[in-house]
Amino acid sequence: MENKQQLSLTTIQDEVRNETGVMLYFWGDHCNVCHALQPKLFEAFEENFPAIKPITIDVAEHANIAAHFGVFSIPTAIIFLDGKEFVRVSRNVSIPALVEQIQRPYEILTR
Secondary structure, three states: OOOOOOOOHHHHHHHHHHOOEEEEEEEOOOOHHHHHHHHHHHHHHHHHOOOEEEEEEEOOOOHHHHHHOOOOOOOEEEEEEOOEEEEEEEOOOOHHHHHHHHHHHHHHHOO
């Protein structure tokens, strides 16, 4: 689940500022829900929102980043559109409801 690039708060802030959309996915190695949700969530985003860049963040390795974004439970996904936090979901996530919530603003941004 880890990224190939080196993670830091600065690189994440740059991504949020420069990309159309970013999904920060906070997870932990001992979190079964995290492991079950991640592939389904990333597949839904790849299919429906190709311009939203997914970034996975292991909270044990990057506690400072989790603290900066106010993440206290995992899994947590924070979706940024046009540099602003648009939606935040934790634990029990309905992927169809999340896709529906993001669809219209995403379409407006990517026209």
